[in-house]
Amino acid sequence: MARATRVISQTKPRNADDASESGYLDGNDKELLACLRAGDDGCYEILVRRFGPQVLATAKRYLRSDADAADCFQDTFLAVFESIDKFEQRSTIATWLRGITINQCLMKIRAQGRRQEDSIEHLLPVFDEKGDRINSCTSKRSCGIGESIDTAQMKRLVRETILELPDTFRVMLLMRDIDGYSTKETAIILGISVTAAKTRLHRARTALGSLLKPEMERLKYHADV
């Protein structure tokens, strides 16, 4: 667990804000960090106000309820306040905070216990005895035609669909595809083998694709994806 915490706090996700992170800390970050380490109350308020929206948005991605996200928000800043001296400046403050937030979310999900998760087997590919793929209608949802949808609606639909995935698969998908950790980093953080992480990721993506496919066809969404 300690190793996972270290990895998640210090790993710089690939697809996040890399371009702006080439020097890791810009002038604003350096100034804020110095001020935080000096114990200035005003700087802690600046930190919470500047990065609070990002922390809350990340918590809402991983946790299903707003109340849990609010708890995670508090726990994240508490952890930050306690560990600001340990920040090694190998990423921006934003990236460091995101790692701590995700770690707090994972602890919360684990603390809630492993609930009986819905099976996603019906969303996975089916093969015949020769190993050939059998195409089948995999979504439980009914299909209509003719509605149009804009990008904002599509984003909401996709977020809601990701939330439908069981925690095991949703967390894997979010960490790997949204927050940009590598498969190996994600495996270490989650305490599973790389092979298990790859299997989980493949199943998560496949399930998401199966859930979204009929929606895309039904809603005639033709965005450039």
Next chain:
Amino acid sequence: MLTCKEFDDFMVDYLEQDLPVWQKFMCWLHVKMCRECAGFVRDYHRAIKLGQKAYDAPGEPVPDSVPEELIKAALSHRKST
């Protein structure tokens, strides 16, 4: 040639460019020859991209505002520690 099931087993490694050259070639060939798997790969890529688009880049400004009481609670936690 690989079966669809074998291709499916290799898929994450194939997409992450994490296969030896020969297996990579076999996967590539399978996708070229199999319409079902080509469609599956297309849907799979689309799901990844839609997921990423749904959240935009995590580092960008987040429109969600934080309730004032949440900010105040976080700051009061610090004072109490």
